[in-house]
Amino acid sequence: GNSVTQMEGPVTLSEEAFLTINCTYTATGYPSLFWYVQYPGEGLQLLLKATKADDKGSNKGFEATYRKETTSFHLEKGSVQVSDSAVYFCAPANSGYALNFGKGTSLLVTP
Amino acid sequence: DAGVIQSPRHEVTEMGQEVTLRCKPISGHNSLFWYRQTMMRGLELLIYFNNNVPIDDSGMPEDRFSAKMPNASFSTLKIQPSEPRDSAVYFCASSFGTGQRNTEAFFGQGTRLTVV
Numbered sequence: 001g002n003s004v005t006q007m008e009g010p011v012t013l014s015e016e017a018f019l020t021i022n023c024t025y026t027a028t029g030y031p032s033l034f035w036y037v038q039y040p041g042e043g044l045q046l047l048l049k050a051t052k053a054d055d056k057g058s059n060k061g062f063e064a065t066y067r068k069e070t071t072s073f074h075l076e077k078g079s080v081q082v083s084d085s086a087v088y089f090c091a092p093a094n095s096g097y098a099l100n101f102g103k104g105t106s107l108l109v110t111p
Numbered sequence: 112d113a114g115v116i117q118s119p120r121h122e123v124t125e126m127g128q129e130v131t132l133r134c135k136p137i138s139g140h141n142s143l144f145w146y147r148q149t150m151m152r153g154l155e156l157l158i159y160f161n162n163n164v165p166i167d168d169s170g171m172p173e174d175r176f177s178a179k180m181p182n183a184s185f186s187t188l189k190i191q192p193s194e195p196r197d198s199a200v201y202f203c204a205s206s207f208g209t210g211q212r213n214t215e216a217f218f219g220q221g222t223r224l225t226v227v
Contacts, residue, residue, distance in 0.1 A: 034215065042220060042221075043115075043202050043204075043218030043219055043220050043221050044154075044202070044204075044216075044218045045217075045218065046215040046216075046217075049215065089154065099144070099156070099216055100156055101146070101153065101154035101155075101156075102153045102154070103152075103153030103154070104153060104154070
């Protein structure tokens with residue numbers, strides 16, 4: 001099955017700092033790749049996605065590029081805000097299979 | 112659409128009691144997932160239904176756990192008997208999948224279960 005490796009954190013950054021959360025995956029075939037975000041007390045929601053190699057997903061200032069050669073989908077944001085404090089989950093998905101998540105990466109942004 | 116609806120939002124029960132969690136997926140979605148989230152193990156897939164049929168239940172911890180999906184608009188996750196180690200947040204999610212792609216999964220707000 002599919003699996004991901006991402007740092008658990010917590011990652012603590014000051015407001016306006018640059019963010020990178022690394023994600024490498026193992027999967028069969030050519031999965032779609034997703035980043036989900038979980039704000040405190042809520043369920044997960046899709047942040048961005050990419051469906052094929054070299055695609056770049058972007059949303060709310062976050063970006064991630066599907067790198068098939070390195071099986072990576074690193075999440076970046078140029079200037080984080082306090083409101084970005086959340087847990088971030090990377091997940092590959094093959095058709096017909098459920099998304100498998102891990103512990104995610106906890107991000108805390110301080111003023 | 113109101114999104115994925117889970118009930119109850121919070122449940123506190125005594126060890127040994129039966130617990131039933133409920134989920135209403137988004138109308139038109141054909142895939143439904145139950146996840147459990149704890150600090151120790153993160154977000155674990157328990158079971159995955161497609162077109163109301165269980166496809167993968169390998170994540171169901173043991174026989175105390177059972178899940179049903181009697182129709183496209185309703186699913187339950189039952190724990191009988193419950194134990195303190197079942198305390199967690201349980202999420203239901205739904206998506207629409209074809210033979211080629213799965214669309215994004217939409218999550219409910221979760222049910223926080225505490226077994227004392």
